[in-house]
Amino acid sequence: MTVIEPHVERDHVPAPDDATTRQGRAWKNRLFKLAMLFCMFVAFGTLAVLLVDTLVTGWPALSSQLLTGLPSTVAGEAGARPAILATLYLGALVLLFSVPIGVLTAIYLEEYANRERWWNRAIEVNIQNLAAVPAIVYGILGLAFIVRGIGVGRVVLAGGLILTLVVLPTVVVASREAIRSVPDSIRQGAFALGATKWQVVWRQVLPAAIPGMATGAILALSRAVGETAPLIMVGAITYVAFNPTLMGPYTALPVQIYNWTKQPDADFQVLAAAGAVVLLVIVLSMNAVAIVLRNRYRRQW
């Protein structure tokens, strides 16, 4: 009597009794894990090398003069005070503009927009696309409309507006995530108690979503502060030896570093590294604040 044995496709799962294959497999696994570790090593190692190299190169020029002095053609006397101040002002402007607009947009998209309507879907796709646009294109936009079109000129305000546009998609996305993470039961409970839509948003949803929004805003801010390309396009001038004002010429810290990098004189390279250290301190501390915020206020629903 023949027994029909079903033909089973043995997959590459090894036969359990085969010792050599098991050894071979163990070896392969170790190799694979090493490969993954290697990837981690390259990524984090490069980061470490970059930070150390920048710090070591810039160390000689890290002094109060860097922070309080004015730029100069003499490397020994140069400082970055106007640039640092301008960077801080730009950051303030970006926060001032992008947070309200971004949060309001996020509220609109999450709470108010009727997804059936084509224009609301268009807005959503639109924001997704804007997030992918290179920063330099925003620079071109700024050049055409803000500097030339409205005629505001190469002033701090123009730089602030353009950077706002650059980071706006980020703020919107982060705020939307934050709003979405608020459970619906909270909203329904408020509605059940007779609240209007705006009351629900303002008194229940927003307070619960604020940590997420704050994190998003700070991350967006740290990105804006480090952006160089759009500012170059709207004319953050080379040599500015006075404190920036809202409607005055300016140069931002990243642009100052860029200018110093171009100078072949070794002293200026040191200055560039020192400037980079200052910029890194600003950016990384903002990131640290954001991460701490996120971890500390993460709600468990």
Add this chain to the structure above:
Amino acid sequence: MTIRALLTLLSCCAALTLTAVGCGGDDESSGDGGSLISTDGSSTVGPFTTRAAEDWKSDGGGDVTVGISGTGGGFERFCAGETDISNASRQIDEEEVALCEEAGVEYVELQVATDALTNVVPTSNEWATCLTVEQLSAIWGPGSKVSSWNQVDPSFPDTPLKLYGPGTDSGTFDYFTDVINGEEGASRTDFSASEDDNVIVQGVSGSEGGLGYLGFSYFEENQDTLKALEVDGGSGCVAPSVAAAQDGTYTPLARPLFMYVKLSSLTDNESVSDFVSYTLENAEAIATEAQFVPLNADQIAEQQQKLEGATS
């Protein structure tokens, strides 16, 4: 609790911005254009103007911004009325004169220093010491296919030629192409072009077969990585130097450097006339500090007379 934190953060930032606006009023630099002097133009002349601005400020003067968008770019802004002073490493040309006339911008042309346009190679280059004008033209002329040093002179090694030069907005470019290639703007196009002479320094000093041309001050600043080539303009090889530029033996690459000052700025803005007179008075010191070829006393007197004539 976190709402309060966020609101405090926002209001702090708003306060910061307001103080920025507020401080603008009573700082030594008011951004209202009354005392702020805006200059733009040649990246060759830029360091001179910057040095002048620094010296003037430490002597009690006001604030000056210096842009380096190139002589051509500078003139376009100048004739559009956007700047008070245009730095130029060549004279204003007919088109630009017409542009300024159309816009009603009147100006006075002042020579502030002299430049010995220098051809540079890296210090590692041991074979080249002198090039004739014909050789330079063969290298840089439009459509030139010279790609290695031995094509310039058979006694040179077969090292690939890596060319670095100023971009088309640069007065240095205009001047060089004019005297070497015979026509302003006529040049081969396959070289690394940058308006910023510092990038040229970086490029040439980092390439074994590098060759570039730039303002004398940039060579002087980087003598540890660059070597200057002597130029034979028909009467023997002459090295670029302050003396050779002043007495005219460094031909054809000795050239005047200018500041064009808008007349209306001179009369309306006291700082401008203050700054310009200061610059002329101390032209020799500033040029030496910034490593340019300074004007001699007669030349300075001539320019000062010109300035006076323009404002009377």
Add this chain to the structure above:
Amino acid sequence: MTTADATVARPAATTLPRKKVRWGEQVVHLVLFVAAAISVLTTVGIVVSLVLPALDFFREVSPVDFFTGTTWAPLFLDAQFGVVPLVVGTFVISFWSALVAFPLGIGVAIYLSEYAAPRATAFLKPILEILAAIPTVVLGYFALTFVTPFLRDQLNVQVEIFNALSASLVLGIMLIPTVATLSEDAMAAVPRDLRDGGYALGADKLQVSTRIVVPAAVSGIIAAFVLAFSRAVGETMIVLIAAGQLAQITFDPRETIETITAFIGATGNGDVPTGSTEYKTIFAVGLTLFVMTLVMNLISIRLVRKYREVYE
């Protein structure tokens, strides 16, 4: 022992009374819509600011010449407007940086998702974010002053002082967090059951990672790749500082090249006069860039939708 009273008072009508219009709510709705519309205005602005001057440009320069020409010399006397060298330069940079970012990014993602202990992950992910937060100007500086000398002196790779390789390497490292975070999210979304099933059948970690998790997460991983690639295409500062300004067609990463973004960044420095040729080339080239990144973004969205595995 009362039963529910059947005579509970009921409103006379069976429909609800008409909702009173709350004007406050309408105003809020309007304000919010306006805020959202700002993003639309931005896109419209980008399109308008790019398309109109670009059209103007294409009236003077034939699109065929532009898109197929192989010499990019737009600002010279005998201007050539072939954008191919710029596109090739952009592609070379993006290709090499993708070669770095994709494998390393996936490796990091697999490690964090499958191998690392949760505590280690909580510690490592923020560090990854730090890598992503480094300003690109600092990365460009690092590429020029550390990576290029390192390649030349330590590894004996004969690169030009400005070369595509240094820029690509650094750009690739910068993109690792992008690839890693998105891929890791995609892998984390793969249900545990699939993994457990694999382990139950006797598979080891290597097999589970590479044959179960990665294929299941492939749509997210591809989206990560496309996003990273599009970021590489749009990156400006790293290439501006380290890759050079020589528009030539070469696939050798040791050579100097010029990308679209570097051209825009070097030429459009805020002082370019409106209406000039330089001004218009910026827009034509900028439009090309914008369309490229837009198309990549749409492809990425499409791919995600097409290959997304749906779990019940």
